[in-house]
Amino acid sequence: MKTTKLLQEADVQEAAQIIRAGGLVGMPTETVYGLGANGLDPAAVARIFEAKGRPQDNPLILHIADPVWLERYCRNIPQSAYLLADRFWPGPLTMVLSRRSNVPNRTTGGLDTVGMRCPSHPIALRLIREADVPIAAPSGNTSGKPSPTTAQHMLEDMDGKIDAILDGGPCSVGVESTIVDLTCSIPRLLRPGGVTLEDLTQVLGRVEVDPAVTQLMKAGDRPRAPGMKYRHYAPKAPVTVITGPAVRTARYIARRAQAGDGVICFDEYQDLFSKQVVETLGAAENLEEQARRLFDALRAFDHTEAAAIWAQCPDCKGIGLAIMNRLNKAAGFHIVEV
Numbered sequence: 001m002k003t004t005k006l007l008q009e010a011d012v013q014e015a016a017q018i019i020r021a022g023g024l025v026g027m028p029t030e031t032v033y034g035l036g037a038n039g040l041d042p043a044a045v046a047r048i049f050e051a052k053g054r055p056q057d058n059p060l061i062l063h064i065a066d067p068v069w070l071e072r073y074c075r076n077i078p079q080s081a082y083l084l085a086d087r088f089w090p091g092p093l094t095m096v097l098s099r100r101s102n103v104p105n106r107t108t109g110g111l112d113t114v115g116m117r118c119p120s121h122p123i124a125l126r127l128i129r130e131a132d133v134p135i136a137a138p139s140g141n142t143s144g145k146p147s148p149t150t151a152q153h154m155l156e157d158m159d160g161k162i163d164a165i166l167d168g169g170p171c172s173v174g175v176e177s178t179i180v181d182l183t184c185s186i187p188r189l190l191r192p193g194g195v196t197l198e199d200l201t202q203v204l205g206r207v208e209v210d211p212a213v214t215q216l217m218k219a220g221d222r223p224r225a226p227g228m229k230y231r232h233y234a235p236k237a238p239v240t241v242i243t244g245p246a247v248r249t250a251r252y253i254a255r256r257a258q259a260g261d262g263v264i265c266f267d268e269y270q271d272l273f274s275k276q277v278v279e280t281l282g283a284a285e286n287l288e289e290q291a292r293r294l295f296d297a298l299r300a301f302d303h304t305e306a307a308a309i310w311a312q313c314p315d316c317k318g319i320g321l322a323i324m325n326r327l328n329k330a331a332g333f334h335i336v337e338v
Contacts, residue, residue: 004155005164009123016130018163019044024051026140026154027127028168029119031092031176031194032147032295033154034063034137035162036127042104045136049106051161054143059109061094061117061177062134065125070116073103073134078182083203090120092173092194096181107136113183123168139176140165146233146298146330149174153299174292175322180207189213192322194291213325216333235301237262239309239331243324244338246284246312252338253310262306264297264327266290269312277304281312287319294323298330 004026007015015025019036022044027036035052037044039062049056062073067085070077074097081095099114108114119125128135139147140154148154151167158165178193180200188208189197200207242249250269257263259275266284279297282289301309313327314320328335 004159004162006151006155007164007166009166009168011164012123012126012130012166015127015164015166016132019127019131019133019135022047023164024048024162025127026148026151026158026162026165027121027124027135027137028151028166028171029063029121029124029137030171031119031173032149032171033140033151033165034124034135035140035154035158036063036135036137038131039063039107039134039136040102040104041133042106045104045106047162048136048138051158052138052141052143054138056106057109058138058143059111059113059115060107060136060138061115061179062103062107063117063119063124063128063137064134065118065128067118069134070097073100073114074098074116075100080187080204081182084180084182084200085118087203088195088199089118090125091118092120092177093117094177094179094191096179096183096190098183113181115179117177121168121171123166127166144234146235146295147176148299149292149295153295156299170292172292174294174296175319175326178322180204181210184208192319192325194319194322196318197321198318213321214328233295233298233326233330234332235262235298235309235330237301237306237309239298239311239327239334241311241313241324241327241331241335242338243313243335248338249312252336253312257310258308260306262301262304262309264309264311266312277301277306284314287314287317287323290314290323291319294326 094117149171173194178195179191
């Protein structure tokens with residue numbers, strides 16, 4: 001394949017034609033850049049797995065332009081889905097629902113359910129409407145690596161592997177969408193994201209948190225949603241996550257990090273690491289900024305000689321749960337509590 005073409009906002013119609021023809025297009029969303037294809041075309045979906053090197057049992061999310069599209073691809077839709085859509089769509093929320101037969105097995109990883117999302121990025125919505133198909137779009141990175149939050153990040157991984165990338169500027173949320181399973185008797189949080197657990201409980205009442213959010217899935221377990229089973233978001237160097245009060249975690253890292261190691265820390269503590277390669281996340285209390293910067297920080301170390309990476313981690317309130325989840329997966333759940 002030729003070098004991937006970078007498209008601008010005015011080129012949405014060209015990108016839609018690529019999607020309709022079975023091609024692959026990188027598209028911006030408010031969360032991360034997605035690798036998009038016609039989610040109803042098994043051959044096009046297969047190209048997503050090939051380009052990413054993605055395990056075949058890792059299901060994809062279908063992106064739609066409006067909640068009214070749900071009936072086209074889902075059955076037995078509970079009222080809770082429409083309540084969530086009314087509150088959070090367009091936005092960073094994916095709902096797992098029972099699928100109709102027109103959604104291919106390849107898209108769902110063989111599951112009888114499918115994740116559905118209506119993104120809020122205006123370019124993504126225009127692309128979906130122009131293509132007039134649901135767009136399957138996992139994060140646009142090589143499988144296992146940090147997700148891309150700019151078109152340039154995606155080009156680093158996908159140049160020559162896909163047809164085009166629509167450049168919509170940097171992503172505003174920075175971590176992938178929240179995923180909630182509505183096919184359970186009690187709604188279940190499968191992946192935390194920009195719509196927080198606290199947000200979900202305000203609408204749904206009780207919400208269970210899947211164990212995969214905080215611990216590694218077993219080898220034989222089957223993922224119900226993207227990002228549950230496999231090591232994700234990982235730079236080349238091994239990551240160790242340090243949890244606990246911010247002052248304590250910063251001091252712990254300062255005592256142990258070697259010269260030249262990578263350090264991900266809150267802004268207040270960067271002066272402790274003059275001999276290390278430092279990427280800051282933002283202020284210790286600014287969780288939204290930390291989410292926006294997280295994948296940029298992880299990806300940056302691949303351009304350094306850092307042999308090990310140490311990361312401060314926020315607590316699990318609000319979007320902090322999503323940041324903690326992504327850091328823990330990047331570290332393969334190599335976590336030290338202090």
